[in-house]
Amino acid sequence: xxxxxxxxxxxxxxxxxxxxxxxxxxxxxxxxxxxxxxxxxxxxxxxxxxxxxxxxxxxxxxxxxxxxxxxxxxxxxxxxxxxxxxxxxxxxxxxxxxxxxxxxxxxxxxxxxxxxxxxxxxxxxxxxxxxxxxxxxxxxxxxxxxxxxxxxxxxxxxxxxxxxxxxxxxxxxxxxxxxxxxxxxxxxxxxxxxxxxxxxxxxxxxxxxxxxxxxxxxxxxxxxxxxxxxxxxxxxxxxxxxxxxxxxxxxxxxxxxxxxxxxxxxxxxxxxxx
Amino acid sequence: xxxxxxxxxxxxxxxxxxxxxxxxxxxxxxxxxxxxxxxxxxxxxxxxxxxxxxxxxxxxxxxxxxxxxxxxxxxxxxxxxxxxxxxxxxxxxxxxxxxxxxxxxxxxxxxxxxxxxxxxxxxxxxxxxxxxxxxxxxxxxxxxxxxxxxxxxxxxxxxxxxxxxxxxxxxxxxxxxxxxxxxxxxxxxxxxxxxxxxxxxxxxxxxxxxxxxxxxxxxxxxxxxxxxxxxxxxxxxxxxxxxxxxxxxxxxxxxxxxxxxxxxxxxxxxxxxx
Numbered sequence: 001x002x003x004x005x006x007x008x009x010x011x012x013x014x015x016x017x018x019x020x021x022x023x024x025x026x027x028x029x030x031x032x033x034x035x036x037x038x039x040x041x042x043x044x045x046x047x048x049x050x051x052x053x054x055x056x057x058x059x060x061x062x063x064x065x066x067x068x069x070x071x072x073x074x075x076x077x078x079x080x081x082x083x084x085x086x087x088x089x090x091x092x093x094x095x096x097x098x099x100x101x102x103x104x105x106x107x108x109x110x111x112x113x114x115x116x117x118x119x120x121x122x123x124x125x126x127x128x129x130x131x132x133x134x135x136x137x138x139x140x141x142x143x144x145x146x147x148x149x150x151x152x153x154x155x156x157x158x159x160x161x162x163x164x165x166x167x168x169x170x171x172x173x174x175x176x177x178x179x180x181x182x183x184x185x186x187x188x189x190x191x192x193x194x195x196x197x198x199x200x201x202x203x204x205x206x207x208x209x210x211x212x213x214x215x216x217x218x219x220x221x222x223x224x225x226x227x228x229x230x231x232x233x234x235x236x237x238x239x240x241x242x243x244x245x246x247x248x249x250x251x252x253x254x255x256x257x258x259x260x261x262x263x264x265x266x267x268x269x270x271x272x273x274x
Numbered sequence: 275x276x277x278x279x280x281x282x283x284x285x286x287x288x289x290x291x292x293x294x295x296x297x298x299x300x301x302x303x304x305x306x307x308x309x310x311x312x313x314x315x316x317x318x319x320x321x322x323x324x325x326x327x328x329x330x331x332x333x334x335x336x337x338x339x340x341x342x343x344x345x346x347x348x349x350x351x352x353x354x355x356x357x358x359x360x361x362x363x364x365x366x367x368x369x370x371x372x373x374x375x376x377x378x379x380x381x382x383x384x385x386x387x388x389x390x391x392x393x394x395x396x397x398x399x400x401x402x403x404x405x406x407x408x409x410x411x412x413x414x415x416x417x418x419x420x421x422x423x424x425x426x427x428x429x430x431x432x433x434x435x436x437x438x439x440x441x442x443x444x445x446x447x448x449x450x451x452x453x454x455x456x457x458x459x460x461x462x463x464x465x466x467x468x469x470x471x472x473x474x475x476x477x478x479x480x481x482x483x484x485x486x487x488x489x490x491x492x493x494x495x496x497x498x499x500x501x502x503x504x505x506x507x508x509x510x511x512x513x514x515x516x517x518x519x520x521x522x523x524x525x526x527x528x529x530x531x532x533x534x535x536x537x538x539x540x541x542x543x544x545x546x547x548x
Contacts, residue, residue, distance in 0.1 A: 109484045109500040113457065146420045148457035149484045149500045159459050183387065183422035185433050210383045210423045212489055226383040226423045 003032075005245075009270055010035030010063040012204075012248040013042040016259045020045055025058040027260055031267050035061040035244050038096060040089065052096045063100070063244045064139070064175075064202060065093040070106035071123030072116040072153065079119060082106070086127045094134040100201055101131070102139045102175050107153040116153035117163075124167055132171045139175035139201040140164060146215055157181055157190035164199050173199035176236060177248065179206050179219060182227040188235050195239025203236050205229060205274060206249040217252040221265060223273030230274060245274065277306075283544055284309030284337040284518040286478075287316040290533045291524075294319055299332040301534055305541050309335040309518050312370060314363065326370040337374070337518045338413070338449075338476060339367040344380035345397030346390040346427065353393060356380070360401045368408040374475055375405070376413045376449050381427040390427035391437075398441055406445045413449035413475040414438060418457075420489055431455055431464035438473050447473035450510060451522065453480050453493055456501040462509050469513025477510050479503060479548060480523040491526040495539060497547030504548060519548065 011033050013024050021042045028036055036055070043051045055062050068089040073079045086101075093101045105120040107113065124138065131138050142160040143152035154160050160174045174194050181187055194200040207225030212218050222229050233245070247266055254262050285307050287298050295316045302310055310329070317325045329336050342363040347353045360375075367375045379394045381387065398412065405412050416434040417426035428434050434448045448468050455461055468474040481499030486492050496503050507519070521540055528536050 112502060112505070113459070117459070144420065145418060145457040146486070146489075149482055149486075155457050156459065183419040183429055185387070185391070185430065208423055212420070212423075215420075215486055215489070228386060231386070 003271070005271060006032055007034050008245050009033050009267070010037055010061070010244040010246040011263070011266065012037045012066060012246060013039045014066065015247055015249045015266065016263060017255050019259050021051055021054060022046070023259070025054060025060060027263055028060060029058060031263050033060070033267065035063040035246070037063045037066055037246050037248070038098065039066045040092065043092065043096070048092050048095050055096050062096055062098045063246060064102050065089060065096065065098040065100070066102045067104045068101045068138070069103035069152070072106045072108045072111060072119040074108055074111065079123065083123055083126045086123065087130045090127065090131050090134050090136050093136045098136070100137045100139050102141050102202065104141055104143060105152045105154045107148060107150055109150050113148065113153045120153060121163060121166060124163070124172060128167060128169050128171060132169070136171075137201055138172045140172065141175040141177060142180055144180040156184055156186070157194065158186055161190060161194055161197070161199065164197070170198070173201035175202035175204060176200065177204035178227050178229055178232050179204070179208060182208060182232065187232070191235045191239050195241060200236065200239055200241045201243070202246060203233070203241060203243060204246045204248045205270070206247065214252070217250045219249045219251050221249060221254070222247070222269045233274060245270070277545070279545060280306055281308050282519050283307050283541070284311055284335070284520040285537070285540065286311045286340065286520060286522040287313045288340065289521055289523045289540065290537060291529050293533050295325055295328060296320070297533070299328060299334060301537055302334060303332060305537050307334070307541065309337040309520070311337045311340055311520050311522070312372065313340045314366065317366065317370070322366050322369050329370050336370055336372045337520060338376050339363060339370065339372040339374070340376045341378045342375045342401075342412070343377035343426070346380045346382045346385060346393040348382055348385065353397065357397055357400045360397065361404045364401065364405050364408050364410050367410045372410070374411045374413050376415050376476065378415055378417060379426045379428045381422060381424055383424050387422065387427045394427060395437060395440060398437070398446060402441060402443050402445060406443070410445075411475060412446045414446065415449040415451060416454055418454040430458055430460070431468065432460055435464060435468055435471070435473065438471070444472070447475035449476035449478060450474065451478035452501050452503055452506050453478070453482060456482060456506065461506070465509045465513050469515065474510065474513055474515045475517070476520060477507070477515060477517060478520045478522045479544070480521065488526070491524045493523045493525050495523060495528070496521070496543045507548060519544070
């Protein structure tokens with residue numbers, strides 16, 4: 001009997017970062033994983049066209065492309081380069097059959113956050129017509145406030161939702177990642193509002209280790225930390241989300257493991273602890 | 275000519291953690307620092323009564339006692355212990371002449387944040403009459419969301435303000451620490467609201483290092499990170515705050531230095547970069 005939960009499991013290639021795209025496709029399929037979110041670095045080895053062929057042949061659903069964004073820059077040329085790069089990401093998503101590009105919006109250390117936020121809105125405005133033309137949606141992923149210095153000036157679901165409302169496109173929504181949002185006192189209210197507005201486009205899973213050792217590469221496996229993942233999944237589903245449960249775990253500790261063994265642990269934790 | 279900025283400089287004993295209270299008093303006075311915020315561990319060596327005498331004799335203004343809080347616990351007995359300990363902190367503050375106890379509100383890993391938040395409100399309610407009776411105010415310090423697992427379930431200025439409004443005591447307000455709040459899109463609005471409500475009780479300074487290496491002990495010296503400290507100080511002052519500029523820097527790197535040299539750097543950075 002097929003496991004209905006497993007049929008919604010998607011793994012980010014970054015979760016098994018040491019694997020090539022080919023290894024990831026083989027490994028995910030063998031583990032019964034149904035979907036894949038592709039990080040752009042995973043396309044580099046074979047190129048976009050060949051990677052697209054491999055993805056098609058794999059039978060896995062391509063859930064999204066990670067990642068676009070990083071719109072703010074100190075000068076116009078830098079911001080234009082970001083826009084061009086995002087358009088290219090949209091093209092790559094269309095080529096590999098990904099319906100969604102996830103946006104890590106960016107920030108420039110020392111530039112006032114309100115200015116970075118303005119540049120982010122400007123950047124998304126600039127690429128939205130291209131996304132629409134290619135049939136690709138854009139998901140703003142608010143990042144944990146500990147990344148506000150250099151990765152994203154969008155740090156809460158409310159900010160992300162208000163940004164989407166200002167852009168007012170049915171091709172722009174939000175990716176909810178439990179790692180970035182679990183602490184937010186407005187979490188439930190904002191997830192409901194995103195559902196209402198039909199802007200809940202993606203749902204990412206991992207866990208917050210209580211004794212986090214590194215800001216970037218010490219995410220926990222689901223159940224190894226303190227996030228109420230099942231509770232947040234309930235919120236997301238009550239808000240009408242019927243999409244994928246995407247596991248995205250950056251962990252230098254786990255990347256040092258045999259990735260097949262690690263993937264087995266991920267699938268087990270997903271079945272038993274989410 | 276006295277430096278008006280320097281006359282508002284307060285150092286937290288935790289900033290020069292390797293120093294005893296005696297060394298801190300001598301060092302701060304020699305450096306022209308006018309105020310001191312005392313961490314409870316600094317009272318341990320000489321005891322509260324003798325420390326109080328030393329503080330009185332030093333001529334330094336005692337700005338606050340750090341810290342009370344940590345109200346949530348899994349059982350009633352644990353929460354009662356926290357309340358008792360907070361009452362003792364209030365007594366210690368009264369004894370050393372500190373008009374304020376700063377509250378790091380606490381959290382229990384795995385306990386739902388809304389339950390920890392309820393327990394925090396309950397705990398502050400329980401100690402407020404004691405604080406009032408001893409003439410000591412309580413300052414809720416919202417902590418950065420990266421501390422939501424085990425240090426504080428109060429993670430934004432808005433949450434802290436709303437908590438104060440629910441408690442509705444003129445003895446309960448908020449401590450604004452740039453490290454915890456700089457990323458908050460509601461920063462300016464919330465500081466103004468706190469000023470309006472006469473609940474802006476303390477202002478803490480340090481900086482956010484862009485390549486932060488440790489979640490707890492890698493705070494930056496003012497100017498070494500990306501926080502717009504002068505901008506936030508401007509907000510706080512426009513909101514009517516006339517109190518101390520308190521430097522609170524946890525840094526294993528700086529604690530390894532000669533603390534006199536380190537204090538000199540702190541005072542210089544305060545004069546030139548805040």
